[in-house]
Each structure stands twice: as C-alpha cells, then as structure tokens.
Amino acid sequence: MPDIAPRSEFDDTRAWLRALPALTATAAPADVLGPTPTPCPLFLRWLEDAVAAGVPEPQAAVLSTTEDDGRVDARVLILKDVGERGWWFSGSVDSPKGRQLAANPSAALTFYWAGVGRQVRVRGHAEPGEAPVSARDYLERSVTARAVAAASRQSEVLADPAEYDRAVAESVARIEADPGLVASAWQAWCLVPDSVEFWLADPGRRHQRLRYRRPGPSAGRSTTGWITDVLWP
Numbered sequence: 001m002p003d004i005a006p007r008s009e010f011d012d013t014r015a016w017l018r019a020l021p022a023l024t025a026t027a028a029p030a031d032v033l034g035p036t037p038t039p040c041p042l043f044l045r046w047l048e049d050a051v052a053a054g055v056p057e058p059q060a061a062v063l064s065t066t067e068d069d070g071r072v073d074a075r076v077l078i079l080k081d082v083g084e085r086g087w088w089f090s091g092s093v094d095s096p097k098g099r100q101l102a103a104n105p106s107a108a109l110t111f112y113w114a115g116v117g118r119q120v121r122v123r124g125h126a127e128p129g130e131a132p133v134s135a136r137d138y139l140e141r142s143v144t145a146r147a148v149a150a151a152s153r154q155s156e157v158l159a160d161p162a163e164y165d166r167a168v169a170e171s172v173a174r175i176e177a178d179p180g181l182v183a184s185a186w187q188a189w190c191l192v193p194d195s196v197e198f199w200l201a202d203p204g205r206r207h208q209r210l211r212y213r214r215p216g217p218s219a220g221r222s223t224t225g226w227i228t229d230v231l232w233p
C-alpha cells in the first residue's frame with residue numbers, strides 16, 4: 001500500500017476515498033480463468049493462488065441471507081470446506097443467520113482477494129449438514145471457541161459483560177468435564193450453488209468474468225451439470 005495522506009489533509013471524505021488505491025493487483029497469468037468442468041476445482045485453484053500470494057485470511061467470506069420481510073443481512077464468516085456438493089460454513093442455528101436460513105435457505109457467499117484482484121460469488125441454497133459433520137466441526141474448535149459457541153446468545157443485547165464471563169466459564173467447566181460434548185445449536189451448512197462467478201481484475205479495467213450456472217430443467221444438455229458463460233465486465 002503506497003503512503004496515503006491522512007484523511008484530515010483531504011477536502012472531504014469523498015476526496016480521501018477517491019485517493020485510496022483500488023484493484024492494484026498486477027495482471028494475472030493468461031490461463032487463470034481456464035474453465036474446469038465444475039466450479040469447485042477452479043475455486044480451489046484460485047484459493048491456492050490467494051494463499052500463495054499471501055492474501056490475509058482468504059478463507060473468510062461474506063455470507064448474505066434474507067430476513068422474513070425480505071431485508072438482506074450479511075456478515076463475514078469462515079469457509080470450513082469445499083467440495084462438489086458445495087461450500088461449507090458453520091454457526092449457531094439460534095443466531096439471526098441460523099433463523100434466517102431456516103426460513104429461507106437462499107444465500108450467497110462472496111470472497112474478495114485484493115492481493116490477487118479476484119472475487120468469487122457463490123449463490124444457491126444452504127442445506128443443514130448431517131449431525132456428525134456439525135459435531136466434527138464443533139469439536140475441532142478450541143475449548144474457548146467451543147465454550148463461547150455453547151454459551152453465547154449470539155447477537156442478542158449483552159446488558160452485563162459479567163454475564164458473558166460467567167456463562168463462558170460455566171461452559172468451559174462443562175467441556176472440561178465432558179470433552180466430547182457438542183453444543184446442540186452448532187450447525188454446519190453446505191451452500192449448494194446454482195451459480196458461481198469468477199471475477200478477475202484487469203489493470204486496464206477490462207475485467208474478466210466467468211459464470212457457472214446449473215441449467216434449468218429444459219436445457220438438459222450439459223454433461224457436467226454446469227453451463228459456463230463469459231459476462232460483460
């Protein structure tokens with residue numbers, strides 16, 4: 001990141017924001033969008049590229065969901081696994097996101113890897129994973145992370161911070177007494193995609209976009225289950 005003058009030296013916030021560099025990644029190798037039969041291997045290749053380029057926390061993504069009244073909600077979380085079935089993430093069924101997904105499983109995951117100038121958008125529906133998958137995910141967390149997950153009334157108002165400390169301490173004690181304990185609300189979800197878009201920045205603003213989508217019932221011609229389209233930038 002080049003040296004940028006502090007915000008106070010700009011006329012207004014707008015001017016400061018305009019001065020911040022964006023899409024600074026250098027051009028990618030020509031074959032970087034070479035399509036694979038399904039989106040999963042291409043995603044993994046891109047994720048490997050992001051890791052190799054030192055992109056911080058490339059496994060973090062924005063999960064978008066909707067509320068009952070149609071309002072959109074979104075938050076960052078961690079990608080737990082990827083395979084041909086879909087993109088896995090986890091959290092509490094009692095959290096707002098858990099309730100939103102139960103009411104409407106339509107969801108999207110958005111990855112942005114600035115260091116390599118790439119974005120991936122995964123859209124589809126979230127399926128609750130099988131109980132052993134959720135249990136394994138929970139048990140792989142640290143004791144503290146398990147205790148917080150078990151104790152937390154996530155996203156509710158915390159009136160008294162001492163209440164949090166008490167609840168987590170009790171939860172740690174329960175886990176230490178029974179290390180195999182799995183919080184009943186912990187859930188792994190699989191975002192089963194119907195569309196996955198790969199977006200590649202170009203220094204000359206001729207960005208490249210490749211979208212995979214599952215054909216509708218009438219199309220029925222794809223051998224892999226996916227159709228690819230190049231999109232206008």
Ligand SMILES: Cc1cc2nc3c(=O)[nH]c(=O)nc-3n(C[C@H](O)[C@H](O)[C@H](O)COP(=O)(O)O)c2cc1C
Nearest residue numbers: 060075076077078090091092095096097098154155
């Ligand atoms: C880098 C990062 C990783 C996170 N990972 C998770 C995660 O894996 N699962 C989760 O439930 N929340 C995770 N969070 C917290 C969520 O962003 C969010 O605050 C929380 O899940 C409550 O969201 P909700 O009220 O929409 O349910 C993470 C936050 C950040 C910034």
